[in-house]
Amino acid sequence: MHDGITLVNVSKRFTGADEPAVRDVHLSVEPGEIVALLGPSGCGKTTTLRLIAGFERPDEGHVIIAGNQVAGPHGFISPDKRGVGMVFQDYALFPHLTVSDNIAFGIGRLPRQEKRERIDELLELTGLGALAERFPHQLSGGQQQRVAMARALGPKPHVLLLDEPFSNLDTEMRLAMRIEVRDLLKSLGTTAILVTHDQQEAMTVADRMAVMLHGRVEQIDVPEIVYHYPATRAVANFVGQGTFVPATIAGAIAESDLGRFELEEQGAQVHVDLLIRPRDVSLEVDPDGIAVIVSRTFHGAETTYVIQLPCGVQLQSNQPSYVSISPGARVRVRCNRVRLAAYDADSRVALTAPPRLGPMSLGTPVALDGIDAAARS
Amino acid sequence: MNQGREEASGRAAPRRGGKSRRRSPLLRGAPAALWLPALVVAVIMVLPIGYLVLRASQGGTDILDLIWRPRTFMLLRNTVVLATIVTVASVLISLPAAWLTSRTDLPWRRFWSVALVLPLAVPSYVGAFAIVAALGPRGLLQSRLETLFGIERLPEIYGLFGAALTLTLLSYPYVLLTLNATISSMDTALEEASRSMGYGSLATFRKVTLPLLRPAVGAGSLLVALYVFSDFGAVSLLQFDSFTRAIYTQYTGSFDRTLAAGLALVLVGLTVTLLGFESWSRGGAGYHRSTAGVMRPSRMLKLGRWKAPAVAYCATVVGLALVMPIGVILYWLVRGLRAGEPLRLVWDAGLNSAYVSLLAALVAVLLSIPVVLLSVRHAGPFSGLIERATYAGYALPGIVVALSLVFFGANYAPFLYQTTGMLVLAYVVRFIPQAVGSMRAALLQVSPHIEEAARSLGYNSPRVWLSVTGPLARHGLLSGGLLVFLTVMKELPATLLLRPIGFNTLATRIWGATAEGFWARAAAPALLLILISAIPMIVISLRQSRVDASRG
Structure with missing residues (x-):
């Protein structure tokens, strides 16, 4: 039975x-x-x-x-x-x-x-x-x-x-x-x-x-x-914190203010949004950086930074509390993640497939193929 | 109760059980085993008033002519004036009493808080009897004054003054009780907030405390006014022409009883107007505590040199409302016993009283069960209507219920007329709201989740009731039954009109003896009645003050 x-x-x-x-x-x-x-x-x-x-x-x-x-x-x-x-x-x-x-x-x-x-x-x-x-x-x-x-x-x-x-x-x-x-x-x-x-x-x-x-x-x-990999924007908004950062697709590359991401499958879309979790964003002070620190909130173990990107989106980044950057400083922003979930108006689009395996392949920081945002400017 | 279910609509929705038959959404899935008996109860409850309307409307325009007379307006004015005086006086007596017994270091506070409420145990005709026997012509006071100073006349006790005095002394505890309940549950942080904003203690009382007490004053006043509207014993013995007395004289003194029915309808109209006015005026501001924290007990005010006047105040009220009537009764009891007044009749009447009261209490509790289960567990327009129908008794003075059942019995149910069954029916119609109210309060304390838990553990509906809901609500059943028992013991007008021939209760004995001036004969049943009502009240209020004390 x-x-x-x-x-x-x-x-x-x-x-x-x-x-x-x-x-x-x-x-x-x-x-x-x-x-x-x-x-x-x-x-x-x-x-x-x-x-x-x-x-x-x-x-x-x-x-x-x-x-x-x-x-x-x-x-x-x-x-x-x-x-x-x-x-x-x-x-x-x-x-x-x-x-x-x-x-x-x-x-x-x-x-x-x-x-x-x-x-x-x-x-x-x-x-x-x-x-x-x-x-x-x-x-x-x-x-x-x-x-x-x-x-x-x-x-x-x-x-x-x-x-x-x-x-x-x-x-x-x-x-x-x-x-x-x-x-x-x-x-x-x-x-x-x-x-x-x-x-x-x-x-x-x-x-x-x-x-x-x-x-x-x-x-x-x-x-x-x-x-x-939240299936829809609504789920993404409800589960965990995150920011949608716009990206433009050209061939097998998605380009955004956080750098370039290689796509596994090519879709019909030209514009997508990438879901970026605050933990996955790294910062580096650089006077030539394209992003600006807007505010800083101290939580104890971590500090949350809000960063203004050129595309208009305000991105959140959680940093260990020993990192200290003053608001107003210019920074380089990178995403420590290979596979990101991408969204059209409502739902996730299959540009990057979620891994077939369990959690192990998800959490490990891999060498980045996203190119430094600062390097482009 | 924080059950925190997130779907608002889900909370209101009833549990559905049993077969997959489609039912009317009006009944909200309630089983027929519940709504059918509840419906029957509701019909019984509205039967008297319905019949009265029918009877009056058969008179056609004649009835309007009958009612539309100067005498009716005189009665209306008398009744309203009496109710107003008694209500205002009750509030004036209760406000200081409530404040003294709950917020100050008044000496013997516990004693006063019980003693001040006890006059509620004195039936109005006993109070009236005591007033007449003490202050009336040939009464205790006048005969003393006559032997000492040769005074032969005191100010007239009969009429408005006597009725207002008697009813005030007996019904002010309604206001006191609602005030006490509010004061003891009031959040003192509100007063402290006012103090911190620079208001003195007097200004705080005026600006914060008093407005917070307004709903309690309103609720208590409503009870007092309803009590005055429906009182029959005091106004009759003190010969004050209010509606109830006029209805009774009209009924007993003439062959055409249509006018009595018409007057009864006007009286019902008066009580309904009052109830409507009360619920209209209650709307508006909320009086809840806005915080979720644990309340701190309030600071006790030191009376200091005001102690003696405060005690004197409480002693005066208790002396007039409680000691005086009991003293008068004891005096006449002793005189009666010395003169060889037989006690056997009292004993028989006492047994009769207990018998019909017990019967009425049982029936009222049994009938209230389906009504309350339906209204609490299957809330909806239909069950709300049924529950409201059982509250008809609140708006119907005893004399009106009695009169309508007399008409109904004489015309449609001669086999019931002047039987104990009819008498019990009248009691149930009049007093079932007490059973419903107390049962409802108890059942609301039982979370529906508890019943659902029992269901999910394999118990069907009847077994859930027997093993969980019933045991948890039994205090409500008991106290509802006790309330009905106590009020039926004291009931007079319906008993007078509907009792089987030769059937005497304590109430009718007191009434008969007092009306004829045989005070010695009225004393023993009056004392017995006071004792029977007072003992449970003492127990309840002592327990209440212990709860308050342990909370404080």
Whole structure:
């Protein structure tokens, strides 16, 4: 039996709303995979999660969990019969039950001994053993989160749905819990879908991330590809910081204020925009440079410079904080990256292909074939 | 509640369960097992007023002629004047009392804050009885003064003065309670901000504190005015011609009851106007705290040499509103017992009271469950309408509910007429808002996520209710039931009009004895009634002040 989840053409519009909350969503989650639904407020990611859980009913399309169609033209299976576990943003622990009773709640009819063992196993798995008889209000945020996980895992669901599970924790706890939850899910081989508006969280926890904007899944891929090769300008704007720098194509060369880039494939476009991440820009003071430092913001480990390019674009560059250049100084600007994502009006154009391999070939700085911008002048 | 769901439309949308049958969007996916009983409840609630309108409209233009008389305008003026005096006096009494008990180092603060609210436990006809027995002709004060100084007449206690005095002393706690609630939850940072901008403490009170208290004063005043509009016991015993008394005399004293119905409709119009005015005037400025931080408790003001006057003020109010009536009752109780007044009748009446009150409380709570579940979990135009229908009781004075059920019973349900069932129905129509309100508050505390969590753990809807929602909302059910029980114990006009023949409750015993001047006979049931109402109030307000103390 296929234990994954498939959404086909799923759409949902709430009564009274002008725009559908979710439109024509395709999503396929492999068994044991963790997928993050990432998007800003109101993008439909929580609705998608609730459509899978059965708390909402799709207007169109169908939802398949572990090979069974749970919503679609052939009927609707209510949430209690779907075998999905859910971890809520506010945890939704039962305040009138102890930790172990909360966990026992969904385990169902098992012989007393087996049930006891299952609860103990879950308590141990989540490190809650000492707190079994406490009530939810006697626990810290992180502990409540663990109880919510244990409770949702209790009935051995086909899939675990996590709705912004870390957003009620303080920063330090959040970072720790991300790792902890990912390790737990991976060790159990649980299929999981995580809803979040935090890209860091999506990248840390998920195997693949689906970026949702305005009810649509704009891109679904491994975090590295989504980060370096956003499928559309909208995704690029939402994921990470970056600047679009115009480039002109002549033959197999794209020319920009940051230098020249060789193209792997030739396209029909003449004008494209290159996505430049602040980390990938290097600076060198040079009175003959074509770029001018506009401002400098100190962050501690790094300093962000805003640089005026001749083409009119203001580029951001993150430098180690020992680099110190005064605003007004002329600089040479280079891009430390071989492969850049290029965009027409909306979407990425296939001038430079994302690497077929995984992350290893992406992050390493390679010898530049972009020619110094200053050298041209 | 910060559930932080990002889709605004998603939050309002209901959970849909069960079969894939298409339903009207009006019902928002609520199961028939819920909206059908809720609809029935709503129909029962609007039945009395609906029937009254029907009955009056059958009179055609005659009814307008009947209503359009100088006497009606006299009643209207009397009622409005009485309500205005009582409301203004209540606010004037409550403002200093609230401030003293919550913001100063008043000696015995806890005691005063409970004692000042307790007059609420005195039914209006008991208060009126105490006033008449103390200050009326042949009353305690006059007979003392006569033996000492030969004074044979005191200023007339009957009429506007007596009614206003009695009702003020009994209903000012409504304003005090809303004020207390607001003061204890008020953000002192607002006052501190005003101080930091150079305003003195008096200017700050005038410019910041008082405006912040305005909604509380408004809400409390509304309750007081509604109380006066619907009061029957005090105005009747003190012979003040307001609507309720006129309706009753019209009903008992003449064969044509259409005029009584017409007057009742005018009274309903008056309460509805008041409610409309209140909700209109409430719009506008927001009164929320704008910050999310934890509130600091306010600094207590040192009274210094104002301590004695402050205590004297509280003592005077409590003395007049609470000690005086209880003292009078005790005096007559002792005299009655010495004269061999039998207590057995009181005992029977007490049991009857408890019986119908318990029945009404149970029915009210049971009926409120589908209404509240529908309105909280399946919010929409239809469920909103149903919930609002159950609030009809707030706008319907007891005498109006009673009258309309008399008409309805006599014409359409003779088998119900003058039965306990009919009486309980009247109580439920009148007091179900209390059960609905308290249940609603409790259910709103239960996050829908908790129910969804239970659903995702394999529980179907009824099991979710039994194992999660019910247990979590049980305090709301209990306190709603208790409220209904206590108010039914004190209810007079509907009991008078609808009780089965020969059926006496504590309220009717007190009424009957007082109306005929048998004060000794009224004393025992009056005391019992006060005790029954006061004890839960003491418990609740002590618990409340402990919560406040632990928060501070």
